[in-house]
Structures are given as C-alpha cells and as structure tokens.
C-alpha cells in the first residue's frame with residue numbers, strides 16, 4: 001500500500017464509496033441497478049445496518065492459468081503491475097476495507113490458482129462466496145471457452161452469488177480486435193447470467209471501477225436481504241400495534257427467489 005494514501009477513520013480515502021458504481025456495458029449485465037435501493041440508503045442514514053457493517057463480502061476469482069488474475073488483484077490492492085509470471089500456488093487472498101454510504105465494509109478477494117493440479121485445493125475455498133469472478137484473457141480465445149466450466153464449479157458451492165465475467169489484458173488489443181472479442185464475450189456473459197467487464201492490469205484501465213461495482217452490488221444485496229428478513233414486522237392499525245408473523249411458506253418462497261434483490 002502506498003505511504004501517501006490518506007486514511008479516514010479505518011478506511012483509505014480511495015475506498016470511500018458514496019455513489020453507486022455503474023455497469024461497464026449496459027447490455028451485458030443481469031444487474032440493472034443504477035442506484036442504491038431507497039431502503040438501503042435510509043438504513044445507512046439512520047445507522048440501521050445491523051450485521052452488514054460487520055460482515056465480510058467474500059469474492060472468489062477463478063479462471064485459466066496465467067490469464068492475469070493475480071495481476072488484477074495486485075493492481076487494485078497495491079497499485080502495482082508485475083511483468084514476470086509467478087504462478088499462484090493453491091490460493092491467495094487479499095482484504096480491502098471500504099466505506100459504503102459511510103458504513104465500514106470489508107471485501108475479501110480469494111485469488112485461486114489456474115493450474116489444473118491446484119484445482120482441488122482452490123475449489124475448497126469457493127464455499128460461501130457471495131461474489132464469483134470468472135476471468136479470461138481477451139487475447140486467448142480458449143480461456144474464454146473455458147469460462148462456463150469455471151462458473152459452474154465456482155457457483156456449485158457459493159451462496160447464490162453475484163456473477164462477473166472479466167476479460168483481462170485489454171492493453172494488448174487494438175480497438176478493432178477488442179470490439180470483435182467483446183461481441184463474443186458479451187454472448188458468454190449473457191449465457192452465464194454474469195456482468196461483463198474488460199480490464200487491463202498493466203494500465204489500470206477499469207480495475208478500480210470493476211471492484212467498486214462489485215462492492216456496491218454486494219453491499220446493496222446483502223443489506224436488502226438483511227432488511228427484508230428483519231422480524232417481526234409491525235403495523236399500526238387504529239390504536240393497535242399489530243405484529244405480523246411471517247409464515248413458513250412466506251419464508252420458503254423468499255428462499256426460493258434467491259438473490260434477485262440484485263436483478
């Protein structure tokens with residue numbers, strides 16, 4: 001971390017989020033949110049965020065070998081770019097603290113190894129992820145064809161996650177070549193029901209914007225879930241305060257609907 005980074009409270013000033021980050025490509029996202037939910041804003045203003053402020057958002061980053069996963073995490077967390085390839089052994093992780101609408105939150109990014117021999121170890125860390133990021137190299141088509149399998153594996157043990165498809169090494173493509181790859185990548189993103197991003201860890205293009213978007217969607221979704229499960233709800237009818245007990249079938253319906261708070 002750079003020594004010149006200003007820290008406000010426990011959070012560096014460049015991790016303070018006050019506005020909802022937008023999708024990279026408006027046609028390639030299942031998450032149509034453009035703002036924090038009014039209930040979320042109100043809860044933050046009134047400091048009613050319950051356990052969300054104490055929670056850690058877990059994100060797992062997966063994809064083929066040497067496509068630039070570690071470089072993406074290092075660009076965001078340490079603002080550095082490593083030209084030389086050093087394979088990730090098993091799994092690595094970074095923790096970043098944010099302030100979202102003045103609520104302190106933590107993002108934990110699990111950077112997994114792409115090498116086949118580490119797949120078993122890496123897969124054991126997918127459990128409970130709220131965010132799945134499948135990356136591929138924009139200059140390497142086979143790595144794009146493998147994203148479906150990566151997404152299936154990562155989602156199998158994750159907690160109905162928010163899904164992203166990220167193309168790396170954008171700096172290596174001309175605008176015309178990028179436009180060609182983007183068309184195909186957007187098709188994959190739609191099929192996977194994931195939000196598409198294209199980044200360059202070398203130049204830093206879109207890396208911070210991407211992680212801010214991850215944090216905004218994850219925070220909004222987690223807090224909405226928390227607020228929606230607040231019980232018992234009560235209603236004033238005349239002079240009586242009536243407590244409304246949710247039935248088991250209501251709760252079952254809610255569970256079936258999953259994380260649609262983000263869609």
Ligand SMILES: Nc1nc2c(ncn2[C@@H]2O[C@H](COP(=O)(O)OP(=O)(O)OP(=O)(O)O)[C@@H](O)[C@H]2O)c(=O)[nH]1
Nearest residue numbers: 066067068069070071083085088114169200201202
């Ligand atoms: N030009 C360019 N090169 C990149 C970029 N990102 C990564 N690289 C290079 O790609 C190689 C692999 O990068 P890593 O981040 O180590 O790849 P990885 O996906 O973490 O690899 P594994 O840990 O083995 O799964 C390195 O030589 C990086 O310098 C980028 O945005 N642009």
